[in-house]
Structures are given as structure tokens and as C-alpha cells.
Amino acid sequence: MARRANPTPSTDLDARKATILEAVVAEHIDTAQPVGSSSVASNADLGVSPATVRSEMVSLEREGYLAQPHTSAGRIPTDKGYRYFVDHLQSGVLGAPQQHQLADFFANVRGEVEDVLEQTSTLLSQMTNYTAMVLGATHAHATIMSAQLVNLDAHHQLLVAVFSDGSVIKHSLNPVFDVDYETCAEASRQLNALLIGTTLESPVQVPSRHDHVAQLVRDAVATLHAQEPTVDGEQVFIGGSSRVAESFEGVETVRKVLSILEQELLVVGLVQDMLSRGLSVAIGSEVGYEPLSTCAVVVAPVTIDGAPAGAVGLLGPTRMKYQEAMAAAGAVSQHLARHFGGDEDHDH
Amino acid sequence: MARRANPTPSTDLDARKATILEAVVAEHIDTAQPVGSSSVASNADLGVSPATVRSEMVSLEREGYLAQPHTSAGRIPTDKGYRYFVDHLQSGVLGAPQQHQLADFFANVRGEVEDVLEQTSTLLSQMTNYTAMVLGATHAHATIMSAQLVNLDAHHQLLVAVFSDGSVIKHSLNPVFDVDYETCAEASRQLNALLIGTTLESPVQVPSRHDHVAQLVRDAVATLHAQEPTVDGEQVFIGGSSRVAESFEGVETVRKVLSILEQELLVVGLVQDMLSRGLSVAIGSEVGYEPLSTCAVVVAPVTIDGAPAGAVGLLGPTRMKYQEAMAAAGAVSQHLARHFGGDEDHDH
DNA sequence: GGCTGGCACTCAGTACAATTGAGTGCTAAC
DNA sequence: GTTAGCACTCAATTGTACTGAGTGCCAGCC
Structure with a gap:
């Protein structure tokens, strides 16, 4: 194909x-x-x-x-x-032992989304001997199931929001005025009423009053909504960064690549950029970062119910085993989609 | 000294x-x-x-x-x-520019604890040119400020606990029975009553009834308390892993060291082991992991109000600049302690 | 007795030439 | 258009000699 x-x-x-x-x-x-x-x-x-x-x-x-x-x-x-x-590569199929390994993994894996993604990145890296990247879905489209304001002390409140996809965001507020337990509880109650069922993208009618409760609520909503535009919502899990040492020769190259991998925002940007350009493979200069000019990156989007929900990627030298890498990334992305998407028959 | x-x-x-x-x-x-x-x-x-x-x-x-x-x-x-x-090294002092850099950083840093620790690890690594490790405090001694059960759907509930130190734990429950909104809300209410003000180490009197609410509550408490013994509560932030490539020669060594750093549990174990042995420096074989036999590790505990609250560490070759490394680790640990401890005069 | 200058010795690293051989480009013949 | 043949190139390897940093030892000196 x-x-x-x-x-x-x-x-x-x-x-x-x-x-x-x-x-x-x-x-x-x-x-x-x-x-x-x-x-x-x-x-x-x-x-x-x-x-x-x-x-x-x-x-x-x-x-x-x-x-x-x-x-x-x-x-x-x-x-x-x-x-x-x-x-001009015809898309390869994953080897039988690897298919089993994958199936096994996803049949037995438990725990929070983050843990699963983390472990997936390690698995993918082990399967391919390349460095693996797993991007977690943004919660842009998940609805808020709970929004709570916890009073740590008079001027430290913690905003905790729980989303329908099971993710949790926390953010601290430091209002200039003192907040007592009652004020905080009332603000929390109002927040809940205001936000439950909405997404981070829905517009929300904040109270315009000037009392402390309203100020807290406004502050909380603002903090929450301010979060999205930054790529902050995306989580990246990088597995097998030690593979970089095998894949490239020359200390300097290894150092450069590693230091790119350390900058998670950059990695997210790179993968998303590739996705938006419709690329599943970027080779050398196509990757778009000079220090990665001897690298190739393979990505596969994870789509749940037609909506983008993340991606998996592999980073190796330009002389990487593309067929294997693409097969592995593709298979893992499908397993992920099935794992988190068809969650109905989840614990069989 | x-x-x-x-x-x-x-x-x-x-x-x-x-x-x-x-x-x-x-x-x-x-x-x-x-x-x-x-x-x-x-x-x-x-x-x-x-x-x-x-x-x-x-x-x-x-x-x-x-x-x-x-x-x-x-x-x-x-x-x-x-x-x-x-x-026989007399403890050195940090260079003036680095002291400024540190002071600057901690004067301006904002955001959640995790973000601060993460950034601290990067800073420490930049200051020393070694790989930095920052261990976040366990919340063993923090008291629970809020414990909430959110109903994602009939058999997925999310337990969210907020601690006095501002940390948040989430854990999903998958009861075998169906849970409706009311049951969940009631369980949440009881959990709150039960847990607020306790620590993860305090014994808790769980209800012994057989109804679904009680089962949920028991399950939640068990999940929460089961969490502690594993080192899971500790967070590690590793900054500057790319420095490994500079510090060691030989691809194989670099690979080994990196792959150790990937295993966060191992890193936590290593540092805690050193702390418990009263060591602030481990050299070569003293580190206790064969693949790290050409490494040295410098650690400094972070103590807040006399209680251990984490640690910072540096990993480099045995021929590392011990004086600088110890000075930097020490200074950073003190800044961290002051930053999170004397939080009273926090936003000056 | 401890210190030192002198000396023979060792051996990694370097420099240089000679050799090898994988691989090329070109061309004339098929 | 293809191919065999051939001269050529050049990295890599091998061999040899040399250099020099550093040693251990010892006899003489303070």
C-alpha cells in the first residue's frame, strides 16, 4: 500500500x-x-x-x-x-510473538490511565528497540464530573477537577484575601453547579458579584480554562530513552537527542505537527528540528470514536526498520484505542 | 568538616x-x-x-x-x-553567580509542587552539569483534607483524595455491582467523614455493614491505605539525563546508566537506601548497583520541621566534582526546605 | 634513615609507509 | 543497452619505528 x-x-x-x-x-x-x-x-x-x-x-x-x-x-x-x-513500502504485519506480547499486555494491564500509557511506552520500546513516545489524550472534550475547592489554609485553596475520562487536574489558588472554611465550601458548591457537565471549551456564565465567594469562583474557572490553550493538557510518556545510546553513534548526537527528549513540550509539538501535516513518518530534515536531522520518527494516531485521542510514536536513526516500527506503532495505537474506547466490555 | x-x-x-x-x-x-x-x-x-x-x-x-x-x-x-x-573534603561554598541563580529561581517560581520539583531538577542539573534527581515528599504524614468518590459510570468510580500538602491522589474502583449516583454520593459523604483529618497511616474504623455503600467505602479506604507501603507515593523528577552522555565514555556505560534512570522505583530505592545508611556520597561500588559501578551519587535530604520531606541528588562519574556537587545539592535542598516549609511568608 | 638524582626499563600513543581490498568510473566490445 | 575488463581511488589495516611520559630501583648524600 x-x-x-x-x-x-x-x-x-x-x-x-x-x-x-x-x-x-x-x-x-x-x-x-x-x-x-x-x-x-x-x-x-x-x-x-x-x-x-x-x-x-x-x-x-x-x-x-x-x-x-x-x-x-x-x-x-x-x-x-x-x-x-x-x-513504496507495503505495510508489514507484526510478528506473531510480538502480537501475543501485545495482546497479553493489554489483557492484563490494570490501573490508572497514566500508568497504562507509561507502561505502554516501555512495552513499545522493548518491542522495537527504539525510543517510544506515547501521547495521552487531552481532556478538551471530556466533561467535568466534579469540581471542588479544598481549603488548605486561609490563603491556599486547591482546585481539583475530575473529568469523565478519569483524569484529574489540580491547581492551586492563592487569593489575596483570607478565606474561611465556609466561604470555600460555598465557592466549591457553586463551582460544581457551574461546571459539572461542561467541557473545558464550553463557555461558562461566571457570577459578577464582588464578594469573596464570587471572586474565588471566577478565579477558579479562569484558572481552569486558561489551562487548555497551552499544550499542558497533553501528557507524554517516553519509554526506552536508553535506546538512544544504541541507535546513534557519537556522544554528541546522543546528547542532543536526549536533550530534545527531555523537553516534553517539544516532543508533543513535534508529534502533533507531524499529525497535522498528515505524516506518519518523518525522515531526517522532515522532522523539523536540526538536532534530529539524523533521526526518523514514526507516529500513529490513536482515534477513539473518530476523535483524536492521542498518539504513539517511535524515534530511531534514519536507518530504522521502518516496516517493523510502523507495524508496531500501528498495532499499539489500535490496542490503545480499543482498550480505552470499547471500554464497555472492559474487564472480561 | x-x-x-x-x-x-x-x-x-x-x-x-x-x-x-x-x-x-x-x-x-x-x-x-x-x-x-x-x-x-x-x-x-x-x-x-x-x-x-x-x-x-x-x-x-x-x-x-x-x-x-x-x-x-x-x-x-x-x-x-x-x-x-x-x-577529608572541607565543605565548599557555592559560587556567587550560582547562589544568585538559585535565589532568583526560588524567588520567582510558581505553580504546583510537582512543577516546582521538576523545574528544580532541571536547574540543579544545569548548575552542575550532572544528572539531577529530586525526590518529592511522601504524603505519609500529610492529613487528608478531602476524600471524594466520583461516579464515572455504573461500575467505574474514581477516588480522589486531597492532602494538606496540596498533593492529590486518584485511584479508580471497579466494583462488581452497579453503582448509582445516590449510592456513590452517600459513600463519598461517609468517606469524607471517615478520612478527613487522618493520615494514610492512621487506623480507620470502616463500616462492617454489607450494603453497597459500605462496600464502596471499605474498598476505597483499602485502596488508599494499600498505596503507601509501595514506594509509589514518592515522586521522582530526573533532570538532565542527557548529561549522562557527556559524563561517561563508552556507549555501553551510557546505555546502562540511562536504563537505570528510566526505572524510577530503582532510583527512589537507591537514594532512600543511601539516606538510611547515613551516606551523603556513594562512590562506585558503594552505590550498590553493579551497572553504576563507575558512578558516584551525591544526595542531600530535604528536611522540613525536622521531618524528612524528600531529597535531592546528583549522579555523575566517580571522578565528579564532589565539592561543587555537594555544595549545589546542599544549597538546593535548603532552598526547597525553605520554599515549602516556611510557607508562611510565601508570597512576599 | 629518609631523600634524591640517575638510570634502565616499560609501554601506550603516534606517526608513517606499505599493503590490502572493496568499490568505483570509464571504455571497448558484444 | 549490457557487460567484461581495467585502471584508479581511498578507507582501513598492518607493520615498524619512534617518542616520551612515567615507572622501579639503587647508590650516594644529608
Whole structure:
């Protein structure tokens, strides 16, 4: 199934060139070494001599699909070469043992959403040997089931909101005036009446009075609604960041990649950006962050009832095993969707 | 201030040997190279020739403080050598710019406890160039300010408990029987009456009736109390894991260390173990995990009103800058204690 | 007795040349 | 259009010699 969402639509190559390109990419992914004409000639079974392959490779290099580290070496794929390869990849299927592993995991996993996502990221990383990213759904569309104001002391209140998807937000308020137990309880009561059943996106009619209760309520609602526009609502779980050390050579690259992974907002942005561009694979420069120019990222959205509910992703070197990675990410995203979506038959 | 809590009390060395050992350690920390007799003779100002230094070094090597990578190289410290060095280190003071940075940070930081701790870990890591660990307090001693049961649907309830320290725990219940709104609300009311003002350690008199409300209440209390014994209550924030790539050479080491850092429970265990052994520095094998045998860990407890409230730590190579690291960890732990402890004059 | 200068010795690291071999580009013949 | 043949390139490997930092030991000195 050719996926054709690439930004620079690669002019289609004739059959032989395509075969050669794919052979080069496949072998380089496997061996991490430059690939020579002779091994292509023998492995890819076009009945053709190395010399012929060579002249085709020259042409592939001219067109920007391949590159040569130095004159007397084989070819390695460029980002464009990988892109062609990925676009013309038929989607693979997950190996049976991995399918079992997945099924097992989701059959037995318990606990809060966060824990499940966290563990999923570890699992996905173990399955693929790449670093895994799991984005939790934003609660933009979940309705509020409870909103409560807890009086910690005279000028510290904690706003705790519970959503229909089981997520909980807390936020502290520090009003300038003193708040006694009664005021807080009354504000809490009003908040509940005001917010239950709404989403973070619904407009809410806040009281315009000037008493302390009304001020508290206004403050709480504002805090809550202010939360959404920032990407803050998204949770990211990163599993197997130690894989970075295996995937890349050169301390400096490892450091750069790790330090990107530390910035969770950046990771969220990256994945969401890919999703919004309709990309399921970003290769090298396509990723959009210079320090990640030797990386490839595979993402798969998680969709529940047609609505986006998160995503899973994998980060590896450009010479990553795309087929496996895409299969794994896809399978995990489906399992997640089923796990959290068809929650009706949840504990069978 | 000699710190003498080391497990194998090092027999004291005579003044000259001590000076030499310290010079070797200091220089090796600085240069990462084996240190030769001549540079010690010229840098440490004991008016003595390299030859004399050499014979002392032989004896230091015999006693296990130094080691030689190969015959014709200088000496590097063993774990025991570092231990002696650390034990005889006078506690340093933080540099003025760093003190300012810290003061600035804590003067301006806002937001939830978790956010502050998270940011603190990043800050500490930036200050030292090592990986920082910040352990959040357990809420074992905080009293419950609110306990609420939210009815997500007929057999999914969410237990949300708010503690006096502003932390929130959530946990889902999946009773086998159907729960309607009223039952849930009643259980919630009873829970509140039962739990408010208690800590997770206080015994609680649960209702022994057999109706659904009582069952829910029992279930909720059990879930809540079951939580503590696991280290689950501790939160860890790890900042600057990318520093690992700089601190160690050898991909394999980097991978091992990173994969340890991924296991948060393990990190918590490690730090708490050190604290309980009264250690503020663990060197190499003292750390207690084989994969960390080339690491050193510096910890400083955070104490609020005399009670342990968390800890901060730094992880680096055995040749880490102990004085700086200890000073930074100490300063940060004190700032944290002041920030969360003397909360009275909080927003000045 | 402790310190030191002198000396022979060791050995990682470096530098350099020679060799190897994988792989290329080109061309002439099929 | 394909291919065999060939000269060429150049990273990687091997071998050799050299350097120099550092050692251990010892005889003489204070």
C-alpha cells in the first residue's frame, strides 16, 4: 500500500532503479554500511551485472536518492532515498510473538490511565528497540464530573477537577484575601453547579458579584480554562530513552537527542505537527528540528470514536526498520484505542 | 568538616601521603588522565622530589587508594581513594553567580509542587552539569483534607483524595455491582467523614455493614491505605539525563546508566537506601548497583520541621566534582526546605 | 634513615609507509 | 543497452619505528 503524503513528491523511478534503490536502502538499514554495486546485483534478483547496477546508481545519485561517503565506497541512502523507500513500502504485519506480547499486555494491564500509557511506552520500546513516545489524550472534550475547592489554609485553596475520562487536574489558588472554611465550601458548591457537565471549551456564565465567594469562583474557572490553550493538557510518556545510546553513534548526537527528549513540550509539538501535516513518518530534515536531522520518527494516531485521542510514536536513526516500527506503532495505537474506547466490555 | 560515615573506615594516612593522594584525586578529576609523580611533586607544594612521591605512591597503591592502568602510566584513584578524598573534603561554598541563580529561581517560581520539583531538577542539573534527581515528599504524614468518590459510570468510580500538602491522589474502583449516583454520593459523604483529618497511616474504623455503600467505602479506604507501603507515593523528577552522555565514555556505560534512570522505583530505592545508611556520597561500588559501578551519587535530604520531606541528588562519574556537587545539592535542598516549609511568608 | 638524582626499563600513543581490498568510473566490445 | 575488463581511488589495516611520559630501583648524600 503505497503511502503518498510526502512533501516533495518523488518523481517515479523506473522499475529497475526502484528495485536497486530499495535494495540499497534495505541492506544499509540492515548492515549500517555503505552498499556496493556487486552485493545489490547478487541480492536483488534482476539478472544484471554489477556494472549495470553501477551506472544506475550514478543516475540515482544524480537525482539525489543516494550519496557516496567517499569515492571508493558504496552508496548510502539520502533522506530522499529513505522517503522513496518508505513511500513504496507495503505495510508489514507484526510478528506473531510480538502480537501475543501485545495482546497479553493489554489483557492484563490494570490501573490508572497514566500508568497504562507509561507502561505502554516501555512495552513499545522493548518491542522495537527504539525510543517510544506515547501521547495521552487531552481532556478538551471530556466533561467535568466534579469540581471542588479544598481549603488548605486561609490563603491556599486547591482546585481539583475530575473529568469523565478519569483524569484529574489540580491547581492551586492563592487569593489575596483570607478565606474561611465556609466561604470555600460555598465557592466549591457553586463551582460544581457551574461546571459539572461542561467541557473545558464550553463557555461558562461566571457570577459578577464582588464578594469573596464570587471572586474565588471566577478565579477558579479562569484558572481552569486558561489551562487548555497551552499544550499542558497533553501528557507524554517516553519509554526506552536508553535506546538512544544504541541507535546513534557519537556522544554528541546522543546528547542532543536526549536533550530534545527531555523537553516534553517539544516532543508533543513535534508529534502533533507531524499529525497535522498528515505524516506518519518523518525522515531526517522532515522532522523539523536540526538536532534530529539524523533521526526518523514514526507516529500513529490513536482515534477513539473518530476523535483524536492521542498518539504513539517511535524515534530511531534514519536507518530504522521502518516496516517493523510502523507495524508496531500501528498495532499499539489500535490496542490503545480499543482498550480505552470499547471500554464497555472492559474487564472480561 | 571531615565527614566520617563511610562503611570501611579508612585508616588515617600520614600527612604527606594524604597530601599526595588528594593531589592525585584532584588532578585526575580535573583532567581525567592518570596522574604522574612529577606533576604531583610540582603542584602539591611539599618540597619533595618526584622520586619520593613515587615511593609514596607505591605504598598508596599497596594500600588500595590508587591504581595503575598500565605499568608506564600515572596513577588513578580507586573508589577507596575517592572515598578518602571525599571524607577529608572541607565543605565548599557555592559560587556567587550560582547562589544568585538559585535565589532568583526560588524567588520567582510558581505553580504546583510537582512543577516546582521538576523545574528544580532541571536547574540543579544545569548548575552542575550532572544528572539531577529530586525526590518529592511522601504524603505519609500529610492529613487528608478531602476524600471524594466520583461516579464515572455504573461500575467505574474514581477516588480522589486531597492532602494538606496540596498533593492529590486518584485511584479508580471497579466494583462488581452497579453503582448509582445516590449510592456513590452517600459513600463519598461517609468517606469524607471517615478520612478527613487522618493520615494514610492512621487506623480507620470502616463500616462492617454489607450494603453497597459500605462496600464502596471499605474498598476505597483499602485502596488508599494499600498505596503507601509501595514506594509509589514518592515522586521522582530526573533532570538532565542527557548529561549522562557527556559524563561517561563508552556507549555501553551510557546505555546502562540511562536504563537505570528510566526505572524510577530503582532510583527512589537507591537514594532512600543511601539516606538510611547515613551516606551523603556513594562512590562506585558503594552505590550498590553493579551497572553504576563507575558512578558516584551525591544526595542531600530535604528536611522540613525536622521531618524528612524528600531529597535531592546528583549522579555523575566517580571522578565528579564532589565539592561543587555537594555544595549545589546542599544549597538546593535548603532552598526547597525553605520554599515549602516556611510557607508562611510565601508570597512576599 | 629518609631523600634524591640517575638510570634502565616499560609501554601506550603516534606517526608513517606499505599493503590490502572493496568499490568505483570509464571504455571497448558484444 | 549490457557487460567484461581495467585502471584508479581511498578507507582501513598492518607493520615498524619512534617518542616520551612515567615507572622501579639503587647508590650516594644529608
